[in-house]
Amino acid sequence: MPYINIKITDEGVTKAQKAKLIDGVTALLQRVLNKNPATTVVVIDEVNTDNWGIGGEQVTELRKRRS
Amino acid sequence: MPYINIKITDEGVTKAQKAKLIDGVTALLQRVLNKNPATTVVVIDEVNTDNWGIGGEQVTELRKRRS
Amino acid sequence: MPYINIKITDEGVTKAQKAKLIDGVTALLQRVLNKNPATTVVVIDEVNTDNWGIGGEQVTELRKRRS
Amino acid sequence: MPYINIKITDEGVTKAQKAKLIDGVTALLQRVLNKNPATTVVVIDEVNTDNWGIGGEQVTELRKRRS
Amino acid sequence: MPYINIKITDEGVTKAQKAKLIDGVTALLQRVLNKNPATTVVVIDEVNTDNWGIGGEQVTELRKRRS
Amino acid sequence: MPYINIKITDEGVTKAQKAKLIDGVTALLQRVLNKNPATTVVVIDEVNTDNWGIGGEQVTELRKRRS
Numbered sequence: 379m380p381y382i383n384i385k386i387t388d389e390g391v392t393k394a395q396k397a398k399l400i401d402g403v404t405a406l407l408q409r410v411l412n413k414n415p416a417t418t419v420v421v422i423d424e425v426n427t428d429n430w431g432i433g434g435e436q437v438t439e440l441r442k443r444r445s
Numbered sequence: 446m447p448y449i450n451i452k453i454t455d456e457g458v459t460k461a462q463k464a465k466l467i468d469g470v471t472a473l474l475q476r477v478l479n480k481n482p483a484t485t486v487v488v489i490d491e492v493n494t495d496n497w498g499i500g501g502e503q504v505t506e507l508r509k510r511r512s
Numbered sequence: 513m514p515y516i517n518i519k520i521t522d523e524g525v526t527k528a529q530k531a532k533l534i535d536g537v538t539a540l541l542q543r544v545l546n547k548n549p550a551t552t553v554v555v556i557d558e559v560n561t562d563n564w565g566i567g568g569e570q571v572t573e574l575r576k577r578r579s
Numbered sequence: 580m581p582y583i584n585i586k587i588t589d590e591g592v593t594k595a596q597k598a599k600l601i602d603g604v605t606a607l608l609q610r611v612l613n614k615n616p617a618t619t620v621v622v623i624d625e626v627n628t629d630n631w632g633i634g635g636e637q638v639t640e641l642r643k644r645r646s
Numbered sequence: 647m648p649y650i651n652i653k654i655t656d657e658g659v660t661k662a663q664k665a666k667l668i669d670g671v672t673a674l675l676q677r678v679l680n681k682n683p684a685t686t687v688v689v690i691d692e693v694n695t696d697n698w699g700i701g702g703e704q705v706t707e708l709r710k711r712r713s
Numbered sequence: 714m715p716y717i718n719i720k721i722t723d724e725g726v727t728k729a730q731k732a733k734l735i736d737g738v739t740a741l742l743q744r745v746l747n748k749n750p751a752t753t754v755v756v757i758d759e760v761n762t763d764n765w766g767i768g769g770e771q772v773t774e775l776r777k778r779r780s
Contacts, residue, residue, distance in 0.1 A: 519756060559756055559757075559758075562728045562731050563731060563756065563757040563758070563759070564754075564755070564756055564757075565732075565734075565735030565736075565739065565753075565754070565755035565756075565757075566751075566752075566753070566754050566755075567739070567750050567751050567752075567753070568735060568736045568739035568740065568750045568753070569732075569735065569736070570728070570731065570732050570735060572728070573732075
């Protein structure tokens with residue numbers, strides 16, 4: 379019955395990668411806590427880099443400086 | 446003053462249906478807990494079926510198999 | 513498959529009232545969007561009034577003034 | 580290490596305004612709780628006015644009546 | 647920079663189990679999306695079984711019937 | 714009408730500090746986006762250090778090593 383929310387920046391994550399995140403975290407909850415996969419819910423939010431801040435700065439700006 | 450967040454898959458929910466969810470959940474909080482509708486906040490998130498997992502699987506795939 | 517999170521202040525909500533919120537919101541999602549109750553998840557968070565602000569003020573202080 | 584999530588209606592917020600929110604809330608956490616900005620994470624969600632309710636009503640409708 | 651929120655029922659999860667969830671999900675994000683563990687944040691919420699509903703029913707009641 | 718959720722570790726935050734967070738973030742939203750404080754909602758979650766991970770590690774362990 380767990381609910382897992384994964385927030386990541388919206389930078390070209392593929393459908394296959396999302397499937398791996400869903401499968402992987404569902405398996406983790408089963409392995410560690412014996413949770414039933416059938417009722418484990420996973421929601422992935424992809425967030426625009428303008429809308430994500432770390433260190434007081436937008437990720438958009440961080441990415442520019444590092445490229 | 447309650448805050449309610451409703452997460453559903455993004456599968457053609459209409460504006461009228463969203464209005465019914467907002468009205469319905471606001472009324473529920475008033476009926477059960479006597480909460481003031483004026484400050485009851487409801488936020489609906491529509492999530493792409495690639496980004497929603499249940500049973501370790503993307504809803505996109507679930508929908509394919511069941512159609 | 514919906515996920516609903518209800519945040520309310522921690523002010524003596526009973527187990528029976530929580531049951532009514534869970535039942536009511538699950539029924540609402542079924543009625544409006546034909547969602548399957550079996551996989552509808554509801555999580556209620558009760559928040560200390562010191563930790564809830566509205567109008568820039570703690571609910572604890574609001575309650576004092578109004579009592 | 581704080582995590583701050585800001586939900587606002589999707590009504591033309593500019594990149595510069597988002598930068599100010601990120602910078603401002605990161606500075607607030609440092610000022611009040613001495614939290615390290617380097618690991619302070621801010622996520623801004625912009626929500627369609629059809630999907631935001633207050634007083635049991637969609638913000639879309641509220642905006643119409645007030646304009 | 648990902649943020650992961652894991653919600654589970656409050657039923658005796660140990661500190662060691664929480665450590666495994668944190669380590670496991672951080673490793674998953676690195677493996678699938680090459681995310682830097684140093685800035686991956688994980689928050690686990692343990693929710694009272696009275697406050698968690700599935701199928702329109704409190705988990706507290708579900709547990710009683712199944713025991 | 715904004716909703717702001719602040720998650721911090723549960724390490725002795727005082728009522729007065731919470732009041733400053735609520736007041737500060739409400740003022741920020743008014744200053745940057747002209748949002749009405751009367752309907753700005755702030756919720757602060759204090760999270761046990763066993764339940765918060767960064768760098769794949771519990772904050773409880775991080776704190777031990779650094780003390």
